Amino acid sequence: MRNILAFARGSLVLISKGSRAYYIWVFSLLALISMGVLAYIHQLQNGLIVTAMRDQVSWGFYISNFTFIVGVAAAAVLLVIPAYVYHWKPIKEIAILGELLAVSAIIMCLLFVTADLGRPDRFWHLIPVIGLLNFPQSLLAWDVFVLNLYLTLNLVIAGYMLYSLYHRREPKKSFITPLLLFSIPAAISIHTVTAFLYSGMGARIFWNASILAPRFLASAFCSGPAFMILVFLLVRRYTKFQIKDAAIHKIAELIAYAMFINLFLLGAEVFKEFYTASAHLVPMKYLFFGIDGHTALVPWIWTAMLFNLTAFFIFLAPSVRKNHFMLVIGCVLIFIGVYIEKGMGLVIPGFVPDVLHEIYEYKPTGIEVMISLGIWATGLFLFTLSLRVAIPILNGDFHIAPDGRGSHIGDHLFLVQAKAADPGEDAEQSTAASARSDP
Amino acid sequence: MSDKKKRDAKVFQLTRRKALKGLAAGASVLALPSRDAAASVWDAFFQKHFRRMTKSDLERVLARLEREYSSEFSQEVKVGATPPIEGVKYGYGLDLSRCIGCRRCVYGCVEENNQSRDPQIHWIRVVRLKKEKGTDLHYAEHYYNPNQVPEPGHFYMPIQCQQCEKPPCTKVCPVQATWTEKDGIVVVDYNWCIGCRYCMAACPYGARHFNWAKPQIPNESLNPQTHYLGNRPRPVGVVEKCTFCIQRTRQQPGRYPACLEACPVGARKFGNLLDPESEIRKLIENKRVYLLKEELNTQPKFFYFF
Ligand code: SF4
Ligand code: SF4
Numbered sequence: 110m111r112n113i114l115a116f117a118r119g120s121l122v123l124i125s126k127g128s129r130a131y132y133i134w135v136f137s138l139l140a141l142i143s144m145g146v147l148a149y150i151h152q153l154q155n156g157l158i159v160t161a162m163r164d165q166v167s168w169g170f171y172i173s174n175f176t177f178i179v180g181v182a183a184a185a186v187l188l189v190i191p192a193y194v195y196h197w198k199p200i201k202e203i204a205i206l207g208e209l210l211a212v213s214a215i216i217m218c219l220l221f222v223t224a225d226l227g228r229p230d231r232f233w234h235l236i237p238v239i240g241l242l243n244f245p246q247s248l249l250a251w252d253v254f255v256l257n258l259y260l261t262l263n264l265v266i267a268g269y270m271l272y273s274l275y276h277r278r279e280p281k282k283s284f285i286t287p288l289l290l291f292s293i294p295a296a297i298s299i300h301t302v303t304a305f306l307y308s309g310m311g312a313r314i315f316w317n318a319s320i321l322a323p324r325f326l327a328s329a330f331c332s333g334p335a336f337m338i339l340v341f342l343l344v345r346r347y348t349k350f351q352i353k354d355a356a357i358h359k360i361a362e363l364i365a366y367a368m369f370i371n372l373f374l375l376g377a378e379v380f381k382e383f384y385t386a387s388a389h390l391v392p393m394k395y396l397f398f399g400i401d402g403h404t405a406l407v408p409w410i411w412t413a414m415l416f417n418l419t420a421f422f423i424f425l426a427p428s429v430r431k432n433h434f435m436l437v438i439g440c441v442l443i444f445i446g447v448y449i450e451k452g453m454g455l456v457i458p459g460f461v462p463d464v465l466h467e468i469y470e471y472k473p474t475g476i477e478v479m480i481s482l483g484i485w486a487t488g489l490f491l492f493t494l495s496l497r498v499a500i501p502i503l504n505g506d507f508h509i510a511p512d513g514r515g516s517h518i519g520d521h522l523f524l525v526q527a528k529a530a531d532p533g534e535d536a537e538q539s540t541a542a543s544a545r546s547d548p
Numbered sequence: 549m550s551d552k553k554k555r556d557a558k559v560f561q562l563t564r565r566k567a568l569k570g571l572a573a574g575a576s577v578l579a580l581p582s583r584d585a586a587a588s589v590w591d592a593f594f595q596k597h598f599r600r601m602t603k604s605d606l607e608r609v610l611a612r613l614e615r616e617y618s619s620e621f622s623q624e625v626k627v628g629a630t631p632p633i634e635g636v637k638y639g640y641g642l643d644l645s646r647c648i649g650c651r652r653c654v655y656g657c658v659e660e661n662n663q664s665r666d667p668q669i670h671w672i673r674v675v676r677l678k679k680e681k682g683t684d685l686h687y688a689e690h691y692y693n694p695n696q697v698p699e700p701g702h703f704y705m706p707i708q709c710q711q712c713e714k715p716p717c718t719k720v721c722p723v724q725a726t727w728t729e730k731d732g733i734v735v736v737d738y739n740w741c742i743g744c745r746y747c748m749a750a751c752p753y754g755a756r757h758f759n760w761a762k763p764q765i766p767n768e769s770l771n772p773q774t775h776y777l778g779n780r781p782r783p784v785g786v787v788e789k790c791t792f793c794i795q796r797t798r799q800q801p802g803r804y805p806a807c808l809e810a811c812p813v814g815a816r817k818f819g820n821l822l823d824p825e826s827e828i829r830k831l832i833e834n835k836r837v838y839l840l841k842e843e844l845n846t847q848p849k850f851f852y853f854f
Binding site: 163 | 593597600667673675685686688690707716719720721722723724725740741742743744745746748749750751752753754756757758759760761762783784785786787844845846
C-alpha cells in the first residue's frame with residue numbers, strides 16, 4: 110500500500126515538473142479541454158440542435174472522429190506482434206508506448222460516443238444487469254463491450270509492466286504473455302466490430318459492403334503507426350530515451366504494406382461501383398464528384414487521396430523512408446489522409462443522399478468542432494502525462510528507493526534542464542517550442 | 549409476403565419474446581429498487597425498462613407522468629398503457645392511385661400524436677413522384693408546394709413507419725429501447741432510449757425522428773389522451789416514430805388512426821391482418837400490392853396498392 114502511495118506521489122512530481130515546452134504544451138491542452146467542456150455544457154443545455162446533424166444526417170463529426178480513432182488505437186498491436194510474437198528486441202523496448210497510446214485513444218472513443226448521445230444521463234442503460242444491453246443482437250452493444258475490453262487489457266498490461274519496472278523486477282511472463290497475446294485479437298476485434306456496425310445495415314448502400322471491415326483494418330494499420338512514429342521521433346529527440354532506427358524503419362515498412370492494401374481495397378470498391386454504375390453509385394459519386402451541385406466532401410476526399418498516394422510512394426522506397434525528414438512528412442500526410450477518408454469520408458456518404466433520397470449537406474458547427482477539439486486535447490493530455498511517467502521509468506530514472514520505502518527520482522537534469530516528452534502531433538510546432546526553452 | 553412466411557415470422561417472434569421476458573424477469577430481481585416518490589427526478593432517472601416494470605411500477609410511472617404533463621401543459625393529461633389485443637396484428641393499406649398529395653394526413657398525425665411544432669417533426673412524409681419515373685425515389689420531390697393538388701403528370705407517395713415484420717431498427721438498438729409489440733407495432737420507450745440514433749441509421753424508410761431540441765407544443769394544441777408507448781409528450785434527446793396511433797387502435801371498440809380519418813379521398817385503409825374477413829385482408833388479396841424496398845426483406849405491414 111505504502112509502495113503504491115510512493116509510486117503515485119513520485120508520478121505526481123514527474124507530471125508537475127518539466128521544461129518550458131512541456132508546460133506550454135500541457136497548458137494549451139488544458140485550455141482546449143476547458144473550451145470543450147464549456148461547449149459541451151452548451152450542448153447539454155440546448156440539445157443536439159446545436160450541432161448540424163438532423164434527421165437526414167443523424168451521425169456527424171463526433172461519430173466520424175470516433176471511427177477514425179478506433180483505428181489509431183490499433184497502433185499498439187502492430188508493435189505488439191513483432192515485439193512479443195517474434196521477440197524482435199528493438200520494438201520490444203517501445204511496445205509499451207503503443208499500449209499507452211491505445212489507452213488514450215480508447216478513452217477518446219468513449220468520449221466521442223458520449224458527446225454524440227442524446228441522453229448521456231442514461232448511459233447506465235448500457236451496463237449489463239442494471240441496464241439492458243442488447244447483446245448479441247446490436248453491434249453497438251458489441252462495440253461497447255470490445256472497446257472496454259481492449260481498454261482494460263491495455264491498462265492492465267501497461268500498468269503492470271511499468272509498475273514492475275519501477276520496482277526493478279522483471280514482469281512475470283506467465284501473467285503478461287497471455288494478456289499480450291490476447292490483446293492482438295482484441296485490437297482486431299475493435300475494428301472489425303466497428304466496421305460491422307456500419308456494414309450490417311441494408312438501408313445504407315454506401316456502408317453495406319463486405320470490403321468495409323478489411324478496409325478498416327488496412328487504414329488503421331496506417332494511421333496509428335504513423336502517429337507512433339511521430340511520437341517516437343519526438344521522444345527520441347527530446348528525452349534520453351533511446352529508440353533505435355531499426356525499430357522506426359521497421360514500422361515504416363509495415364505502414365507501406367498496409368497503405369498498399371488500403372489503396373488496393375479502395376480501388377476495388379471504386380471500380381465496382383463506377384463500372385457497374387447502378388443506383389448504388391450515388392453516395393460514392395457524391396463523395397468524389399458531388400451530385401446536383403452538392404459538393405461539400407469533394408475537395409476533402411481528393412486531398413485525402415493525394416495525401417495517401419504521396420505517402421505511399423514515400424514509404425515505398427526504403428531510401429526515401431529512411432530519410433527522417435521525408436518520414437515525418439509521410440506520417441503527417443497519412444494521418445491527415447486517413448483522418449479524412451475514414452472519418453467524414455466514410456460516415457457522411459452513408460447519409461447523403463438519405464434513405465428517401467433527400468440531400469442534406471452536413472457541415473459541423475462551431476460547437477461540434479470545439480467539443481471535438483476538447484476531446485482530442487483530452488486524449489493528447491492523457492497520453493502526454495502517461496509518457497511523462499513512463500519514460501523515466503523505462504530509462505531507469507524513476508524507481509523504488511533503495512530502502513524500499515519512498516520512490517527515487519534520479520537524473521535531475523531530466524527534470525530541470527532537458528526536454529520533456531512532447532508528443533505533439535505537429536512536429537514543427539513542438540520543435541519550435543522546445544527550442545525556445547533550451548537554456 | 550406469403551401467409552406461411554408470415555406465420556413463421558410470428559412464431560419466431562413469439563418465442564423470442566418469451567425468451568426475452570424470462571431474461572427480463574430474472575434480471576429485474578437484480579435491478580435497483582426504485583425509491584418512493586420523494587423526488588420525481590430520481591424516479592425518472594432510475595425508471596426501469598417498460599417491459600421490466602411490474603404492474604405497480606407501471607402504475608406509479610404513469611401517475612408520475614400524468615402529474616408532470618398536467619402541470620407542464622396546464623390541463624389534465626391522461627397517460628395510458630393499454631396492452632395489445634389478443635389475436636390482432638395491424639396492417640395498413642394505402643391506395644397510391646387515390647392519394648392526391650394534400651398532406652392532410654401529415655398534419656392530422658402531428659395533432660393527434662403531439663409531434664413537436666418547433667422544431668417541426670413529421671412522422672409522415674409525402675413525396676411527389678413523376679408518373680413516367682414510377683416509384684423510383686431518386687426522383688422524389690420532398691418539399692413540393694403547388695397551389696393546387698393533384699398536379700398533372702405526378703402522383704404522390706406518403707411514407708411513414710412500415711411497422712416491419714423484421715425491423716432492422718429494433719435489431720440494432722443497443723439497449724432494447726425499441727421493440728415489436730404483440731400486435732405488430734414497433735414502439736419506443738422514450739424513457740429508456742439513450743439517443744444514440746443507431747436505429748435511425750438502420751431504418752430504410754426514414755421513419756424515425758430525433759428530438760434535437762426540447763419539443764415545443766402550445767398548451768392548447770396538446771392532445772391530452774395519450775399512451776405511454778405512443779403520443780405522450782416526448783423529452784429532448786430521444787427517438788420517436790409512428791405507432792399506428794396505438795392510443796386509438798388499441799381501444800375497444802377500436803378507432804382508426806388519425807391519418808386515415810384525415811384523408812379526404814379514402815386512400816388509407818387499416819385493419820387486422822389475422823382476421824381473414826377484415827377489409828385490409830380482402831384488399832391485399834384483391835389489389836395489386838407494392839411493398840416499399842421489398843428487396844431489403846424488412847417485410848412491411850404497410851401495403852401500397854396501385
Ligand atoms: S419502417 Fe423503420 S422504424 Fe418502422 S419498423 Fe421498419 S425499420 Fe423500424
Ligand atoms: S436512439 Fe434510442 S431507440 Fe434508437 S437505437 Fe439508440 S437507444 Fe435505441
